[in-house]
Amino acid sequence: xSEDFAPKASSYADQWDWLFFVxxxxxxxxVAAVLVAIVVFSIRYRKGAxxxxxxxxxxxxxxxxxxxxxxxxxxxxxxxxxxxATQLHHAVPPEGAVEIHVLAKQWMWKIQQxxxxxxxxxxxxxTGQPVELIMxxxxxxxxxxxxxxxxxxxxxxxxxxxxxxxxxxPGVYHLLCAEYCGTAHSRMTGRFILMSPVDYSxxxxxxxxADNAAKQGEGLFNSLGCTGCHAQNSSVHAPDLHNVYGRPxxxxxxxxVVADEAYLRDSILLPGKDVVAGFDPIMPSFRGQVNEExxxxxxxxxxxxxxxxxxx
Amino acid sequence: xxxxxxxxxxxxxxxxxxxxLDAGHTLVSWLTTTDHKRIGILYAIAITLFFFIAGFAIxxxxxxxxxxxxxxxxxxxxxxxxxxxxxxxxxxxxxxxxPATFGNFLIPLMIGARDVAFPRLNLLSWYIYLIGxxxxxxxxxxxxxxxxxxxxxxxxxxxxNGNVVAAAAGVFVAGFSSIATGVNLITTTHMLRAPGMxxxxxxxxxxxxxATSLVMVLATPVLAMTLLLxxxxxxxxxxxxNPHEGGDPILFQHLFWFYSHPxxxxxxxxxxxxxxxxxSCFARRRVFGYVMMIYALLGIAIIGFFxxxxxxxxxxxxxxxxxxxxxxxxxxxxxxxxKVFNWTATLYRGSISFEAPMIYAMGFLGLxxxxxxxxxxxxxxxxxxxVTDTYFVVAHxxxxxxGGTVSAFFAAxxxxxPKITGKLYSEAWARFAAIIMFLGFNTTFLPQFIxxxxxxxxxxxVYPQEFxxxxxxxxxxxxxxxxxxxxxxxxxxxxxxYGKRAGPNPWGATGLEWQTPSPPPEHNxxxxxxxxxxxxxxxxxxxxxxxxxxxx
Ligand code: HEM
Ligand SMILES: [Cu+2]
Numbered sequence: 021x022s023e024d025f026a027p028k029a030s031s032y033a034d035q036w037d038w039l040f041f042v043x044x045x046x047x048x049x050x051v052a053a054v055l056v057a058i059v060v061f062s063i064r065y066r067k068g069a070x071x072x073x074x075x076x077x078x079x080x081x082x083x084x085x086x087x088x089x090x091x092x093x094x095x096x097x098x099x100x101x102x103x104x105a106t107q108l109h110h111a112v113p114p115e116g117a118v119e120i121h122v123l124a125k126q127w128m129w130k131i132q133q134x135x136x137x138x139x140x141x142x143x144x145x146x147t148g149q150p151v152e153l154i155m156x157x158x159x160x161x162x163x164x165x166x167x168x169x170x171x172x173x174x175x176x177x178x179x180x181x182x183x184x185x186x187x188x189x190p191g192v193y194h195l196l197c198a199e200y201c202g203t204a205h206s207r208m209t210g211r212f213i214l215m216s217p218v219d220y221s222x223x224x225x226x227x228x229x230a231d232n233a234a235k236q237g238e239g240l241f242n243s244l245g246c247t248g249c250h251a252q253n254s255s256v257h258a259p260d261l262h263n264v265y266g267r268p269x270x271x272x273x274x275x276x277v278v279a280d281e282a283y284l285r286d287s288i289l290l291p292g293k294d295v296v297a298g299f300d301p302i303m304p305s306f307r308g309q310v311n312e313e314x315x316x317x318x319x320x321x322x323x324x325x326x327x328x329x330x331x332x
Numbered sequence: 333x334x335x336x337x338x339x340x341x342x343x344x345x346x347x348x349x350x351x352x353l354d355a356g357h358t359l360v361s362w363l364t365t366t367d368h369k370r371i372g373i374l375y376a377i378a379i380t381l382f383f384f385i386a387g388f389a390i391x392x393x394x395x396x397x398x399x400x401x402x403x404x405x406x407x408x409x410x411x412x413x414x415x416x417x418x419x420x421x422x423x424x425x426x427x428x429x430x431p432a433t434f435g436n437f438l439i440p441l442m443i444g445a446r447d448v449a450f451p452r453l454n455l456l457s458w459y460i461y462l463i464g465x466x467x468x469x470x471x472x473x474x475x476x477x478x479x480x481x482x483x484x485x486x487x488x489x490x491x492x493n494g495n496v497v498a499a500a501a502g503v504f505v506a507g508f509s510s511i512a513t514g515v516n517l518i519t520t521t522h523m524l525r526a527p528g529m530x531x532x533x534x535x536x537x538x539x540x541x542x543a544t545s546l547v548m549v550l551a552t553p554v555l556a557m558t559l560l561l562x563x564x565x566x567x568x569x570x571x572x573x574n575p576h577e578g579g580d581p582i583l584f585q586h587l588f589w590f591y592s593h594p595x596x597x598x599x600x601x602x603x604x605x606x607x608x609x610x611x612s613c614f615a616r617r618r619v620f621g622y623v624m625m626i627y628a629l630l631g632i633a634i635i636g637f638f639x640x641x642x643x644x645x646x647x648x649x650x651x652x653x654x655x656x657x658x659x660x661x662x663x664x665x666x667x668x669x670x671k672v673f674n675w676t677a678t679l680y681r682g683s684i685s686f687e688a689p690m691i692y693a694m695g696f697l698g699l700x701x702x703x704x705x706x707x708x709x710x711x712x713x714x715x716x717x718x719v720t721d722t723y724f725v726v727a728h729x730x731x732x733x734x735g736g737t738v739s740a741f742f743a744a745x746x747x748x749x750p751k752i753t754g755k756l757y758s759e760a761w762a763r764f765a766a767i768i769m770f771l772g773f774n775t776t777f778l779p780q781f782i783x784x785x786x787x788x789x790x791x792x793x794v795y796p797q798e799f800x801x802x803x804x805x806x807x808x809x810x811x812x813x814x815x816x817x818x819x820x821x822x823x824x825x826x827x828x829x830y831g832k833r834a835g836p837n838p839w840g841a842t843g844l845e846w847q848t849p850s851p852p853p854e855h856n857x858x859x860x861x862x863x864x865x866x867x868x869x870x871x872x873x874x875x876x877x878x879x880x881x882x883x884x
Contacts, residue, residue: 024798025786025798026785026786026787036714036715036718039712039714039715040709040715040785043708043709043712043715047702047705047706047708047709050701050705051698051701051702051705054672054676054697054698054701055698057676057679058676058679058694058697058698061676061679061680061682061684062679062684062686065615065679065680065681065682065683065684065872066683066684066685066686067616067683067684067685067875068683068875071681072681073681073682073683073872073873074681074873075681076680076681081620081621081677084677085621085624085670085674088670088673089624089666089670092666092669092670093663093666096662096663096665096666096708097662099662099708099712100658100659100662100711100712102712103658103711103712103713103714103715104655104658104659104713106713106714107651107654107655107713107714108651108655110714111651126491159486159491160484160486160487160490160491161484161486161487161581161647163646163721165721165787165789167718167786167787168787170714170717170718171717171718172646172717172718172720172721173646173648173717174646174647174648176575176581176582176647176648177486177575177576177581178575178576178581179575179648181648194787194796196787196789197789198720198721198722198789199484199721200411200480200482200484200487200721200790200791201487202411202478202487202491202492203407203408203411203478204407205407205411205791205792205793206407206789206791206792206793206794206795207407207794209796290578307576
């Protein structure tokens with residue numbers, strides 16, 4: 021494990037450190053200015069010292085107040101602007117990211133690589149290409165914290181959250197849970213291992229191979245009986261799930277939503293919530309029949325049915 | 333005088349009547365008092381007790397953190413200690429600290445009234461506070477709670493195995509005490525000001541407590557409701573936050589921070605009021621920009637209601653919501669900055685002396701400035717994404733709440749001690765304690781910024797080796813800090829018995845509270861003073877010269 025203090029593993033982390041140190045410098049200047057003012061006034065105007073102590077002219081103090089209020093507001097605005105711009109710049113993951121599934125539970129991290137390789141409390145990822153973590157929790161709120169990337173994202177039960185990065189420095193770094201999650205919260209830690217793409221595929225090939233998530237999802241899709249209604253030749257009238265992922269869906273109540281992971285998840289567990297226009301609300305809920313891991317696999321399967329685009 | 337005051341007729345005793353301390357020496361006379369001054373003291377005793385209980389809890393935790401592996405406590409034990417520390421410090425010390433003690437004691441004196449508007453409600457609010465504290469003590473004694481003071485769901489409502497319900501009940505009940513105090517002080521300020529005491533003649537301490545009371549009354553009900561929802565889910569399985577039943581775990585965070593962000597201003601606005609009084613008295617100058625200071629207080633109180641989302645930048649809220657909350661957080665920092673500039677400018681052309689209250693107040697100014705500036709760091713989304721839930725945030729809010737509010741609490745304690753007790757304490761010891769407190773504070777909390785930047789998560793019982801050195805320094809600092817907090821107990825206690833008598837106005841201050849004997853008589857003023865001057869009529873060019881705000 022890297023013993024350096026605050027190692028950096030991406031160019032984003034460099035940008036982040038730069039922003040941080042500029043803020044530190046600005047703050048240090050402000051603190052120094054206040055300190056100098058206090059010290060100088062304290063000496064010059066200490067009780068008993070000869071000094072000029074008449075009132076300031078009112079117009080002057082007013083101007084002073086307007087001046088520093090405006091200056092402060094503009095200074096803060098500039099800081100906000102810079103921080104917000106950095107943020108927005110990093111907001112949307114690039115196309116074609118390597119998708120790694122993360123399932124958090126008290127108190128471990130379960131990782132599934134795109135090819136189905138499973139890990140616990142270890143996250144291997146290649147450098148030099150965007151990687152997106154698709155995360156959910158089985159129980160309470162956790163938080164994926166990768167300090168070497170200066171990134172963190174809460175992991176919620178019943179929802180998916182995402183974290184993407186583009187690592188550039190192979191190494192072994194901390195993987196931490198940052199949201200308090202109960203007794204062994206501080207032990208819900210592991211290793212984040214960035215590898216060059218060559219090492220990564222070599223590592224991946226050495227692991228016991230499992231079916232990838234989509235393949236497992238396909239199995240579930242059949243065994244749970246989804247095909248009974250959703251197959252193209254089924255007698256029951258249910259939406260065709262090819263190409264559904266990532267497309268806008270027209271709903272019966274007039275809304276239109278994009279079919280993302282959250283939508284697919286809700287359709288499996290809460291089918292009455294978003295009924296597709298033109299269909300009867302006849303789908304049963306699979307709540308209790310599938311666990312989080314299986315839902316993830318089902319979603320991975322549905323995503324694999326979509327036209328190539330976002331997906332690998 | 334208004335109708336409300338007329339309910340409590342001025343006592344008929346002679347002008348030379350006894351002080352409020354001599355108005356009855358039995359325990360019963362204290363426990364049934366409706367005198368705002370005695371109630372202030374009752375609160376002071378209670379919160380001091382809780383301050384040390386909560387301090388003891390975190391002392392153990394800090395001792396434990398000297399080792400990265402956890403040698404002393406179990407995981408469970410550690411979690412229960414920091415939860416106890418947070419809950420007790422926030423709701424049983426910080427929230428009532430200045431408003432319920434000094435606010436209670438001083439507001440009627442400062443505005444020239446005989447008591448608060450609702451004296452019996454005032455006593456009731458202390459008992460409500462005790463009942464709340466009772467539930468919390470029960471939760472602790474019966475084995476503790478491990479949710480953290482933030483009670484995040486679904487952990488608190490479904491998974492935690494501690495006494496969540498009792499702890500939530502404690503906080504719920506204590507909330508009514510802050511609402512009652514808030515209502516009382518708002519009404520008092522509106523109705524009971526002495527003749528001539530216009531709104532723009534009020535000392536800034538009164539304004540600060542007034543703004544705080546508004547926030548208390550408006551925000552606390554939301555907390556009460558939120559806690560009820562947790563209890564409903566925990567006891568009756570009403571699915572509110574449980575995502576597996578269609579609930580929303582994030583809803584809790586919105587509700588909680590909708591209270592708890594304003595609550596941080598409940599904790600710091602009164603401190604700002606104290607600092608204004610102390611700076612102007614010891615610089616012998618009118619507070620620079622008095623009117624602007626009032627608008628800044630109100631601005632903070634109002635904008636403070638719209639920034640809660642900055643606690644949720646990584647919680648999964650929309651990017652655009654985060655941007656709005658980030659922007660508003662920068663804007664709420666503007667009035668705070670103005671206050672720092674104005675206090676500093678108050679020193680300009682003053683005639684400054686450095687008695688203990690002033691040293692505490694200067695400590696406040698430095699620490700609050702650092703706390704406020706690091707507030708800008710965490711208001712910047714990318715920075716917060718990395719440092720949230722690390723020791724950086726822990727350091728940030730301790731700079732504001734301990735470096736700021738607790739320093740101000742001690743400034744107030746030393747400034748008004750002669751008024752409250754009629755006794756003078758040892759100036760040398762008090763200055764010494766103030767300096768030790770400042771040094772101990774910085775040793776404890778500065779290293780936490782560094783380890784937070786390095787990625788040390790908060791609420792960690794065991795932690796990676798590389799952070800140990802910072803934890804060790806921090807724990808040493810905590811030891812010094814503990815000594816600095818106990819010292820005043822000793823020399824202030826000593827002054828009660830052996831201190832020299834304080835005159836009515838030992839600092840030569842202008843407020844009405846200094847125009848009556850120390851300690852004040854039961855009914856505060858023999859004759860209600862007439863106010864004929866703005867506050868802070870000090871004259872630095874003529875040593876010691878000042879004009880009191882009013883005369884009887
Ligand atoms: C100068 C203006 C301030 C700004 C812009 C500011 C900003 C912030 C932000 C963005 C956070 C969230 C950090 C996070 O959870 O990652 C935060 C946390 C916090 N702030 Fe401030 N703050 C300011 C002043 C204050 C004041 C005056 C107080 C208290 C009297 C305070 C007390 C707190 C507390 C208690 C937390 C942490 C809550 C927790 O997570 O347990 N802040 N502040
Ligand atoms: Cu966790």
